Amino acid sequence: MSRTNWNDTGAAEMIGSLAIIAIIVAVIAIIAVILFSQGTPGKLPALNVVVKNQSEVITLYHDGGDPLALADFYVLVDGEQLPVALSEPGTTWLVGQSITVIADHVPDSVQVVYTGSHRPGGQVLATIPLGSGTSRPGIAASYTITASAGPGGSISPVSASVPEGGSRIFVITPDSGFVINQVIVDGVIIPGTPAEYEFLAVTTDHTIAATFVEGGPANYLITASAGPGGTLDPAPGTIPVAPGASQTFTLVPYPGYHPAAVVVNSTYSIIPVPASYTFSNVDHNQEIAVTFASDYEPGIVGTYHKDRQWTWPAATVIHNRIYFADAEANISSTHEKTDVTDWPVDYIHQYDNFSVSYDGYLKVDAAGTYTFYMRACDGNSLALDGVTLISALGTPSTGTGHAVTDYTATVSLTPGYHLFSAKMWDDTGDGVVQVEYANSSGLSRRVIDTYYHSTLASTPPTVDFTGTPLVGVAPHSVQFTDASSAGTTAWEWNFGDGQNSTAKNPLHSYATAGSYTVTLHAASPAGYGTPKTRENYVLVGGSYLPGIVGVYYANSTWTAPGTRRVDPRIWFADKYYPTDPSYYSPWPNLPGSQVEDFSVSWDGYLRIPSADTYTFHLVSDDGSYLWIDDTMVIDNGGLHAERSKYGTVTLGPGYHHIVVDMYEYTERGLIYLSYSTPSIAETPVTDLYYVNVVYPPVAQFSAATVSGSAPLTVAFTDSSTNTPTSWSWNFGDGTTSTVQNPSHTYANPGTYTVTLTAANSGGSSTVTRAGYITVLRPPPAISGVTPPSGNRGWPVSISSIAGTNFQQGATVNLTRTGYSSIEGSAVVVNPANTSISCMLDLTAAAAGTWTLRVTNPDGQSATSSFTVNSPAPVVSGITPNAGVRGWPVIITRLTGSNFQKGATVQLRRTLTGGGTITATNVTVLSPTEISCDFDLASVATWANSGGNTRAWDVRVTNAYDSQYGTGAGIFSVTNYDPTILSVTPPSGSHGTTVTITDITGTGFQPGATVQLRRSGATTITGTGVTVASPTRISSCTFVIPYSATMGTYYLRVTNPGSTGNYGDSASIFTVTAAPNPAISSITPDEHARDNNRFTVTIDGSGFQTGATVQVIGGSGGAFTVDRITRVSATQMTARFRIPTTASTGTRTIRVLNTDGSYGDLIDGFTVTA
CATH class of the missing domain: 2.60.40.10 (Immunoglobulins)
Structure with missing residues (x-):
């Protein structure tokens, strides 16, 4: 084995690595040359797609982003490129438009591939697994955000590359001694002075800049803007505001407009819209934007009535024009194609025997002479500014009208809004109305410009909405339509699946099966209305099942409740039709085996095998309607015998929403639905399906x-x-x-x-x-009542109603059939709830047995019996117990028992000199005491030889039942002989009239006479006798003649009556001689001796009737005195004649009374020469 030197091996490996790097660099250079020779790819367009899958038919909706030329993209369905069809003419797929792709199978996914901008291989813009209903972006591009900072601070980072759809935060930092003045994003000042700013969902390049000032800004800026239709005060623009100060903006709408929205700092909407808005304690830059809306909304209000006389309103709809023809009408228009979409069946399901009124405003832009054209049948009218221009109403009550007729009217109009009203009614047959106009200044004949007054803008809206279709297989799309009242400006939808929308009429897709409750919040400038919630509104199932769901109603107006069942097809005849194999039986299973006055609504899906033009045939008796994909295809409404109607529609393969409504009033009921195509003979519609939805319960x-x-x-x-x-x-x-x-x-x-x-x-x-x-609580029970009875006519105190389970606040009353109840007062329940005390007023109670009821506050009650008595009165005593005949007597206390209010009292005597005296001023003070008055003037007089006192009975009679009680002989009436004790004055003289002011004694009776009597003397009878009481005569007048014997007299007082009693006094009155006359003066007191007669007046006292006047003294001839007249006891007149031979000097004047008394006025008269 040989060893490899490490250094050699490392060198070799390094050399190999360098070679590889060199090769990679070369390859990159080659690729770069190729790319640059082919052009540089541009930025990927943005695209958001909403997909509606209808089996093999896929609809892609452009829901936002950039427009795409059809030449710059293609669509892959499960990896296979398929042709696309644009929903509207053109070569560009715009936002809001749809494209359709048709596959030969139910696909699993769809991709949109972009080939434009030097991308020959294509770039996936969106991948959508079918059923999700939302788009998925493909490979995203990168975008650059560039930052710049002025002196006094910095922004970090200064630049950033952000992938498409990504986000990035930038931090703004002032230097020491500086503060942020403004932050500007893409050239727009950001409200406030934020220390950081985040770019979200980046789809383009951006810029961010910041400026700084030392110690803070001298002023903050409020940017104000106002849309058309109004302004602000102060005027829109940039308003400087000192730090900490406030700034108010007042909304100023122009005539015919109202404030629609106030948005503060771009995101804060003020609802309800205020008349003004104030920025308080301003500490950063801000903005306010105000929009205004017209008081007049385009359209006209149509009110539909289910009769010919506009008296039974059924629906109110806002239309964009006045133009419709029903299914029975066959009209054409050279100005606009015949339109049946506005016809009233959509609102009242009735196209015979109805009426419509249209009310709104006509907008006139230019002054001129306008000609109005109105076509209608059977009756119609048109009015402008309250003046009728066309009147062809006929007689709606009898259905007497006219055929389809054109009417015209001409009127001069000024610019502005004019009050507009049109009416029409239809009996049977054609139902038509259209209104157009033209003017003399070049306005060609056209549909009129109508508006309605948006009065609801000043109030929160009435919130409502609809959706369709409400049942389907997941993924299921529902088109929601706002139906809130006019003036609504904001919408907030909650679809019940965790998704929301602020669109007015959103299209929403439900991804999974279930039932969904939908809520809409809507607002006008005046505020939010009451939210509208429809529970379990949308039902999404997992698959389609054969059959169609029919809901059968026991009325002809589709009014709930209804009976739901699955029908194999729409084809039946009721029992009134002869047995016929061509009709489907049995007839609908309605509640109570109903065969008339019913309606049915079928709702489901029609599976179309292939794209084609389908002609549907709908037969019914009475009315019926067919909708496919929410579009009316056949209108066979009205009351009629068996009748066929046809409708044609182009349908693609897949499931289509189908709705059929029918109604029957009387007699035969029939419906049959079939279709045909150019290649398929007419066949019953049987390929019907419903969604296997488990319907949520309706709790009851x-x-x-x-x-x-x-x-x-x-x-x-x-x-x-x-x-x-x-x-x-x-x-x-x-x-x-x-x-x-x-x-x-x-x-x-x-x-x-x-x-x-x-x-x-x-x-x-x-x-x-x-x-x-x-x-x-446990019900009350009564064990006893104390006392158990009471006398009618008086309140009775119930000391105890004994029992159990009484409640505080209980009431007590007495009831008896045929009588008003007697409510207890001062009801007191003891703390133990075992006894009740109260007062019962028996004043008007009928005698007999009553039901005593105790009622607790919770409504439970208990009863016992109570007796109302009415015993006869008992009379036991009277005070005073005697009275003088002829005089009233006040009874202060008549005692006894069982007295009732309203009782009468009498004195009664059946013996000689008796009778009945009924009391007055009777007051029943209590059941035991009465006060009253008796007038004894009517008691007959009697001779005292029979006794001067007689006994009378006292009787008390109750008014209620006339029972009475008698106190025998307990009251005495006296007839005493008068006695005289004194007289004032006690004397009088001859010739005087003496006024007696007081005679005292006893036994005086009204009508008594008074005399002065003396043995052997003439009786002097008094006049003007006033008997003040049995013991006093207050006035009497005696005239004492001069012939009256002087001396003492006694007084005799004689009571009236044939057997009147009298009494004599002692000799207590003296008649005295009259005093000598006295002369105080003579007028005149001198006269010449001229032998002329003159009258003198002599004043003095004691002048008696028959008195004479004498003149004594002087010589040479005597006075002649005649015509002597006694004027009164104090004055006399006489006539004097003084002979011319009379000596001058004084004379004595003498008045000589008949009784020989005289008085002289010595030297009282002087004779002058």
């Missing part, structure tokens, strides 16, 4: 007993549909069960919410019944 349950006293045992019964395999109960009291039909005992009183979740392999659903079970 019931309970035989839902309320009762604790402990309460409740037997629950599961009535969920779609065959659940597991159950989860929550009884609301902290206990649960997994038994299908559990029995549960509730131990404690309360209200309980019960929840059932039913599940199977297809999913689950939950039903909650709030407050479903009510468990009450």
